[in-house]
Amino acid sequence: MSSPLLAEATRIAREFDYPAAQVQRGVAEYIRQSNEGLAQENTTLSQIPTFVTAVPNGTEKGLYLAVDLGGTNFRVCSVELHGDTTFSLTQSKIMIPRELMASGTSKDLFTFLARQIEAFLRIHHNEHFEAHQRRRREGKGEEELFDLGFTFSFPVRQYGINSGTLIRWTKGFNIPDAVGHDVCALLQSAIDDLDLPVRVAALVNDTVGTLMARSYTSPGETGTLLGAIFGTGTNGAYVEKLDKITKLKSMKDAHFDTSTGEMIINAEWGSFDNQLGVLPSTIYDRELDADSNNPGIQMFEKRVSGMFLGEILRRALVALHKDSKVDLFSNVSITPEGLLYRQWGLDTSLLSVVEADNTSQMTDIKTALKDHLNIENASNEDCQAVKILTHAIGKRAARLSAVPLAAILIHTGKLQTDDIVDVGVDGSVVEFYPNFEAHLREALREVKEVGVEGDKKVRIGISKDGSGVGAALIALVASKDENLKNPRE
Numbered sequence: 001m002s003s004p005l006l007a008e009a010t011r012i013a014r015e016f017d018y019p020a021a022q023v024q025r026g027v028a029e030y031i032r033q034s035n036e037g038l039a040q041e042n043t044t045l046s047q048i049p050t051f052v053t054a055v056p057n058g059t060e061k062g063l064y065l066a067v068d069l070g071g072t073n074f075r076v077c078s079v080e081l082h083g084d085t086t087f088s089l090t091q092s093k094i095m096i097p098r099e100l101m102a103s104g105t106s107k108d109l110f111t112f113l114a115r116q117i118e119a120f121l122r123i124h125h126n127e128h129f130e131a132h133q134r135r136r137r138e139g140k141g142e143e144e145l146f147d148l149g150f151t152f153s154f155p156v157r158q159y160g161i162n163s164g165t166l167i168r169w170t171k172g173f174n175i176p177d178a179v180g181h182d183v184c185a186l187l188q189s190a191i192d193d194l195d196l197p198v199r200v201a202a203l204v205n206d207t208v209g210t211l212m213a214r215s216y217t218s219p220g221e222t223g224t225l226l227g228a229i230f231g232t233g234t235n236g237a238y239v240e241k242l243d244k245i246t247k248l249k250s251m252k253d254a255h256f257d258t259s260t261g262e263m264i265i266n267a268e269w270g271s272f273d274n275q276l277g278v279l280p281s282t283i284y285d286r287e288l289d290a291d292s293n294n295p296g297i298q299m300f301e302k303r304v305s306g307m308f309l310g311e312i313l314r315r316a317l318v319a320l321h322k323d324s325k326v327d328l329f330s331n332v333s334i335t336p337e338g339l340l341y342r343q344w345g346l347d348t349s350l351l352s353v354v355e356a357d358n359t360s361q362m363t364d365i366k367t368a369l370k371d372h373l374n375i376e377n378a379s380n381e382d383c384q385a386v387k388i389l390t391h392a393i394g395k396r397a398a399r400l401s402a403v404p405l406a407a408i409l410i411h412t413g414k415l416q417t418d419d420i421v422d423v424g425v426d427g428s429v430v431e432f433y434p435n436f437e438a439h440l441r442e443a444l445r446e447v448k449e450v451g452v453e454g455d456k457k458v459r460i461g462i463s464k465d466g467s468g469v470g471a472a473l474i475a476l477v478a479s480k481d482e483n484l485k486n487p488r489e
């Protein structure tokens, strides 16, 4: 039955096999690297303490603000938590002027952000805003501040729930005078200059926001153990026992609430096993990494997340296309300038379309090849070859995703103590890639400490809006924390 093309596609696909024994080895190594990360700095798994020491159970109430600075847009939103796992969210999105991103001072940028918060309050919460201004004129302005969660998606060194210094800008931002400064203090001072009734209560990482949002919205009062993102990148945050985070003892400036005995850890698992002790590697993975702008880092992410899966497939297809012994896209004119030959030319959403099309004529695959790669007149056999490779790459990503999940289940002992272990996930890959969760769970069951019984206890739910409702929830938790640094102190 098999043509040389399909035989060769199948051979390449096998290189992406990630069998049970390797999953098991990956889990053991993840547990080892995570313990190392809890004990010391500069390890491959960063295991960053977030100073968030409680997760919500769905009964929380109140009105909170959240802002999100991380890319091209600045988002401002208010979240009303109804206390019954539901919430209402009002938001506005503002493009950040290019000149503020790269040529101005930090004061220019943060004043701009504070003005957007002011405009938002005037439009959506004007009564509260004016009442506050009135009280201030009467000399009692400190009550009734909005607590705000600040999602800031750049590398920061955090010292407490609402303090952290910028390590460096990324993603096109470049405002040198902000580096090394506390970004919460910068925002607070711009807010104070405008006399806004707002306290920057928490510095928020989006993965932690995902965990918090899921914990609030999940059914019942069970707290969520883990929040995980499988989108452009991949990362996870989970609830850890304080006494296991031994490196906290050496963090002299740290200040946080110890009453719950727990703290959320931001694993930064995209960097799991950068040394490639246990991660599977094909020639396509190695070449993708070598040609990337950060070779040798984010090695787990480079095998799992949306930014990279399309590029892995593209490289495998190029290998087939160049192979003179087989005919891929032989009825198609493909030039070296075409998208197939362009780095990052293939978006991961194509893989979802390919995986989903189980028809004999594969019309969706043909349409997608045309839309994504300008490849017209692909034959059924071409489509079949694309499908074989896609399936292998997607399945490996999903099985790899079981590794941190299984490791965290085992490491925290939750399968022994709890009947349900709740996990919140977010990101287009886990949301839209067909059977991603099914493949992930299959690998999870193959881990002997988890097994069929363990897998049954794991409840996975989508958690949207980590930087909105999640950030609001972190502001809420923070506002109850006596260690919170007060503005104007």
Ligand code: ADP
Pocket (backbone or CB within 6 Å): 230, 231, 232, 233, 305, 306, 307, 308, 347, 348, 349, 350, 351, 352, 426, 427, 428, 429, 432, 433
């Ligand atoms: P972000 O990570 O920026 O929050 P998303 O969660 O939407 O955003 O993830 C975007 C990534 O997901 C991109 O790398 C994109 O290629 C990929 N992607 C978008 N749509 C799909 C899809 N339908 N199936 C699989 N991957 C997708």
Ligand code: MG
Pocket (backbone or CB within 6 Å): 231, 426, 427
């Ligand atoms: Mg996202």
